[in-house]
Amino acid sequence: MIERTATHVPSVFFPLLSLVLFVLAALALAFIGVLWYIFWRPLARTKQDLVIDELAAPVEIVRDRWGVPHIYAGTARDAFLAQGYVHAQDRLFQLEYARLLARGSLAEALGPAALEADRWSRVIGFWRAAERDVAALAPEDRDALTAYTAGVNAFLEANQLRRPAEFTIVGHVPQPWQIQDSVGILKVLGWALSMNWEAELVRMQLIQRLGPERAAELDPALRNGKLPADGDGLDAAALAAAGQLMAAYQEVAGWFGNAPAAGSNNWVVNAQRVAGPMPLLANDPHLTVSIPSLWYENHIEAADGSLRVTGATFAGVPGVVSGHNDHIAWGITAGRADNQDLYVERSNPAYTTQFRAGDQWLPATILREQMTVRGQQEPVIEEVVVTRHGPLINTLIPAEARADLPPLALRWSGHSASSAIHGLLQLQSAADWTSFRAALAAVGEPSMN
16 A cells, blocks of 8 residues: 655745745846946947037938948038047047057056056157147148047047946046047057167167177178168177167067067059959058957048048048048058167266267256056156157166166157148048158158058
8 A cells, every 4th residue: 555645845935935036037137237237238329310519510420231330421520520429439448548558548547557558658758749749730630630539529428328348347437538649549550660679679689799790691681781780889788778678668568559570561453454444452551450450441421522531540540541532542551661769878977867969968858757557546757868869768677677777768750740640631632643642741650651
């Protein structure tokens, strides 16, 4: 005989189970809500009507199936304003990173880990160079930059609660854009494309250790008198400074996005060799790989006929860098020009801020750069010494390693007055070889072909 016994379930079991399931469901919904708030909610809203006071007339922005914005404005000024808006809409954190890097203020957002990059930025002087170039802007160039800046800031103002997830994760609030920021970004790009000072340090070491003839066997640039191959005056201390400086820069090079030491290419096929009626141009600049890309595809058109251009742009800078208008097409390749030099300075034993220039001693300019570091109450002060050749960069070598090293000054074309923005903006409407060359004549850096 088999007896069956009913199992008694306590009366509190089902309420307790229901409570546990309810709590788990609530936690899951809360987690999904947090993900939505941080990652999904900030995504750009591309179907909306906006009122921007700075616009002279309505602007239409149409995105194709690849998400590329096509801007249709009445004037070039309104078009550049809209371009600033879409750059901020799609690349706001990239813009903020680039401007902080140019200003030497990354540590303000990212903390002590970025302080060394800020020191290099302050010593090299990207922001000082940008402010000088902005002060000399032609009125039409200032107007274009002002319009672009207004577009970036219009997006910031309209989306204070919808910033990209990176800002929430880092805990940083972007500040209003300034026209100096666009110029500063070009300065950093020019630096990244002009790293021949590192090659000169290597050559100095080769000449010291191997002599001019054997060094030339390893480095073709030292052959045929292209570069001086005389090691006189470069003592052991200067050689040590070269090695220490290279090691110090390698610690921060990644912050600046230096392009690899390789070439780039540009291909053109004339109309007789293609199926269509027009020539074809294929451009491969070989710039550094990043997420998001340095490039941003964009089409810009003004109804008054002043602007109709499409191609690849730099987020943070108005206009198209590589592309075409109704008349010409252009692409860029790395110039790798020799636009940087290092000078072994001789300081006055009696006055260490004076440096030899021929038979006299000239005073250096002393700058005190103040850097805010997130998480630290007191700012960090960087004393920048600028000689007639440029800033002393051996101060960036750790203090314990530079005690007996000679001062090294950096001279770079980016320190000289440049009209890169003017050249880029003139390029948008260039119609023939003559106007194309005239536009590029104003560009001092970045070093590109």
